[in-house]
Amino acid sequence: MLSLIKLPRVFTINQVPKVFHEDCIISGYRYPHSSATDCVLSLFQLTNETLNIWTHFLPTWYFLWKLVTVVVMQMAWQDSFTWPLLVYLLSCCIYPLASSCAHTFSTMSARARHICFFFDYGALSFYSLGSAVTYSAYIFPDQWVNSVFHRFYIHIAVINTVICTGLACYSRLGLPFLQYNHHTIKRFPECQSPKFSKVVRVVAFAYPYLYDSIPLFYRVFLCVGDGCTDNDTNTLHYNHIALAFFTGFLFATHLPERLAPGSFDYIGHSHQLFHVCGILGTHFQMKAIEQDMLTRRPWLLKNSVAITFSNSVGAALLCLVLNLMIIFVYSLPLLSSSASRDKKTQ
C-alpha cells in the first residue's frame, strides 16, 4: 500500500543550502522547498527530521490528556488554587506542539524555517513561565514563602521570557531591520557564525530555567533546618533536575553524532535524544508539581501568597502577547520578502 504513495526523495548535506545544515548530520535531508503536503508526508518517511517530529508530537497528546483530565475531573475553573497548574499544563502542550510543527514545516523555505523556529523558541519561553507560575504556587520552600523574592518572582519570570525569546530569535539572524531585512543579512546568519549562535541560544534557554529553579535548588540542595519542605516529592524533583541538565548537555554538545558524523543521521542523533530527555524531564516535573500541590495544599492556602488571576492566568496571557509581538517583529522582514528574495537569505 505504502509503495503506491510516492514519497519525496531525500538529500545529502551537499545538496541542500547551508541554512538547512545540521551539525554532523550528513544525509536524510528533505527538499529545501518542500510543499506543505510533502512536509506532512515526511512524517511517514524516514528522514533526519522524522523522529524529531514524532518525539514531540506524541507527547503533545499525552500532555493534552493531562490538561483535559484536570479541567474536567477537578473542575479547575472553580478553584483558583488549580489555575497555576492549568497554565503549566497548557505550556506543556504548546511547546512540544510548536516544536513538532517547526520540525515538520521547516523545509518549506529558508524564511519558513526561521519563522517556524521563532515560534518554537517562543513556546519554550512560555513553558518557562508556566514552570515559574507553578513553582511560585506549589514549590517554594516554606522558609521563602511570602518573602520579597517570592512576591516579585513571577514578575521577573515574565521579563525573562521576553529576554529569552528575544535572544533566541536574535541567535538566528541578528536584529530585524538593523541586521537583516528582506534583501540581505548584514551580520551573522546562523550558518556563518554557528558557534556564536549556539552560545547565545544556550544562554537564552539556560538562563530562565536557572532563574525558575532558584527556589527549587535552594529547597533540595542548600536548605538546612526548619522550613525546608523536605518531603517525599524531592525524589521526583531530583529526577527532573538530572534530566534537565542532561537535556541541556545534549543540546550543547551534539553528542553522539559529533563522535561519528553520519552514523546517527536518522536514528539516535542528539536532537532526538534532547527531545526525549526534555519530555521525560517535563513528565517528572509534572508529577512533582502535582504531588507538592496535593500534599502542601492546606499549608499553602493558609500561609502563602494568594493565587489570583494576575499571578497565574493573567501573567500567562501577558507573556503570550509579549512573545507573539517579539516573534512578529523578528518575522516581519522575512514575511515581506518574496520567493526570489528568499533565496538570498540562504
Ligand SMILES: [Zn+2]
Ligand atoms: Zn527540536
